[in-house]
Amino acid sequence: MNALAATNRNFRLASRLLGLDSKLEKSLLIPFREIKVECTIPKDDGTLATYVGFRIQHDNARGPMKGGIRYHPEVEPDEVNALAQLMTWKTAVAAIPYGGAKGGIGCNPRDLSKSELERLTRVFTQKIHDLIGIHTDVPAPDMGTNAQTMAWILDEYSKFHGHSPAVVTGKPIVSGSLGREAATGRGVVYATEALLAEYGKSIKGMTFVIQGFGNVGSWASRLIHEKGGKVIAVSDITGALKNPNGIDIPELLKHKEATGSLKSFNGGDSMDPNELLVHECDVLIPCALGGVLNRENAADVKAKFIIEAANHPTDPEADEILSKKGVIILPDIYANAGGVTVSYFEWVQNIQGFMWDEEKVNQELKKYMTKAFHNIKNMCQSHDCNLRMGAFTLGVNRVARATILRGWEA
Ligand SMILES: NC(=O)C1=CN([C@@H]2O[C@H](COP(=O)(O)OP(=O)(O)OC[C@H]3O[C@@H](n4cnc5c(N)ncnc54)[C@H](O)[C@@H]3O)[C@@H](O)[C@H]2O)C=CC1
Numbered sequence: 001m002n003a004l005a006a007t008n009r010n011f012r013l014a015s016r017l018l019g020l021d022s023k024l025e026k027s028l029l030i031p032f033r034e035i036k037v038e039c040t041i042p043k044d045d046g047t048l049a050t051y052v053g054f055r056i057q058h059d060n061a062r063g064p065m066k067g068g069i070r071y072h073p074e075v076e077p078d079e080v081n082a083l084a085q086l087m088t089w090k091t092a093v094a095a096i097p098y099g100g101a102k103g104g105i106g107c108n109p110r111d112l113s114k115s116e117l118e119r120l121t122r123v124f125t126q127k128i129h130d131l132i133g134i135h136t137d138v139p140a141p142d143m144g145t146n147a148q149t150m151a152w153i154l155d156e157y158s159k160f161h162g163h164s165p166a167v168v169t170g171k172p173i174v175s176g177s178l179g180r181e182a183a184t185g186r187g188v189v190y191a192t193e194a195l196l197a198e199y200g201k202s203i204k205g206m207t208f209v210i211q212g213f214g215n216v217g218s219w220a221s222r223l224i225h226e227k228g229g230k231v232i233a234v235s236d237i238t239g240a241l242k243n244p245n246g247i248d249i250p251e252l253l254k255h256k257e258a259t260g261s262l263k264s265f266n267g268g269d270s271m272d273p274n275e276l277l278v279h280e281c282d283v284l285i286p287c288a289l290g291g292v293l294n295r296e297n298a299a300d301v302k303a304k305f306i307i308e309a310a311n312h313p314t315d316p317e318a319d320e321i322l323s324k325k326g327v328i329i330l331p332d333i334y335a336n337a338g339g340v341t342v343s344y345f346e347w348v349q350n351i352q353g354f355m356w357d358e359e360k361v362n363q364e365l366k367k368y369m370t371k372a373f374h375n376i377k378n379m380c381q382s383h384d385c386n387l388r389m390g391a392f393t394l395g396v397n398r399v400a401r402a403t404i405l406r407g408w409e410a
Pocket residue numbers: 068141142143144145184211212213214215216217235236237238273287288289290309310311336337339340
């Protein structure tokens with residue numbers, strides 16, 4: 001099932017549990033604005049290349065729209081639409097005053113030089129600068145983008161509107177927030193701890209398999225390792241490796257930093273990346289692409305818990321198979337909300353012109369993640385549903401209430 005159909009399906013199931021009427025359902029589902037732009041840049045060799053960029057602004061009933069910008073060859077409008085909608089429910093689950101948006105450019109950032117990436121980011125910003133803003137839509141990093149990308153967007157945007165650090169989050173520390181780079185991975189760990197505590201378990205001594213070793217996957221791995229969890233398999237686009245005794249994550253981070261790859265690390269054996277998702281473990285954490293758990297592999301998954309650090313890693317068909325097997329899934333719109341929560345702290349700091357220390361950022365993040373988990377559990381009890389529907393009903397209900405209060409449902 002494609003990402004948008006899957007997201008719409010989860011929304012409709014939640015809407016039914018909440019008893020929303022069809023007019024309100026429609027107004028919650030239809031995106032506010034869909035932007036598509038062609039970005040032509042000179043390549044380093046003098047030829048011209050054109051890339052298609054999107055920004056889908058889904059909903060602003062609860063505040064400015066918020067969400068990352070992804071650079072990946074598979075970026076296409078339906079998926080960006082789904083990701084934008086997920087942001088609307090995620091910011092509501094996290095109880096931060098934002099709506100949802102997402103953007104992306106169809107390109108392979110690994111094939112572009114740094115100066116080509118800078119030119120592409122600046123052209124994209126020139127095309128959308130009038131449609132984003134501190135109180136309208138605030139982008140952030142996602143797959144294939146990082147703090148440097150955000151610094152280029154800020155610089156280009158500021159040429160048109162004056163210096164405006166709060167127009168993007170996930171920026172370098174000079175005007176960003178301490179703790180933002182680690183925030184999604186840290187939030188994943190807080191969420192995992194909250195879930196495991198329900199089962200009388202903790203991270204220490206449990207086995208973890210992690211798909212993706214970029215921003216989210218590497219921070220989640222590092223923090224799990226620090227807490228005594230055993231990361232027994234990891235993968236990225238360059239390959240996968242396993243070690244039943246636990247991978248030395250600090251050494252792997254050094255190896256990745258030095259070589260740019262997981263390949264030829266001597267602290268583990270290489271493995272088939274497709275086997276990674278069905279590898280024996282206590283906790284599986286997908287931290288890369290959407291739809292990786294699907295009807296082809298769901299029946300073979302051996303993990304007892306799945307923490308959705310990636311956005312929409314589980315196809316609805318897989319959801320059904322996994323839930324019949326008794327696998328507990330912590331859904332993306334909660335599990336990876338640490339990133340956007342610290343983005344909110346960054347935005348607040350930029351607007352106030354006052355920087356928090358890292359301890360305060362992490363303490364506040366833990367407070368928001370813990371509270372959201374308990375709010376989700378309450379929805380699970382009152383609607384007799386699983387964690388995904390608990391999170392969806394929580395998020396959709398908050399957005400529905402704001403929509404009605406603003407008189408937008410008609
Ligand atoms: N960066 C953030 O703050 C947030 C990211 N997310 C989600 O987390 C996921 C990862 O994002 P980031 O870590 O920021 O991206 P990133 O670009 O820093 O890292 C992505 C990682 O996935 C790996 N990867 C790509 N294709 C793969 C494949 N076929 N098999 C295995 N690994 C593969 C890459 O090699 C890389 O290690 C995405 O789904 C993103 O939407 C969610 C919330 C916030």
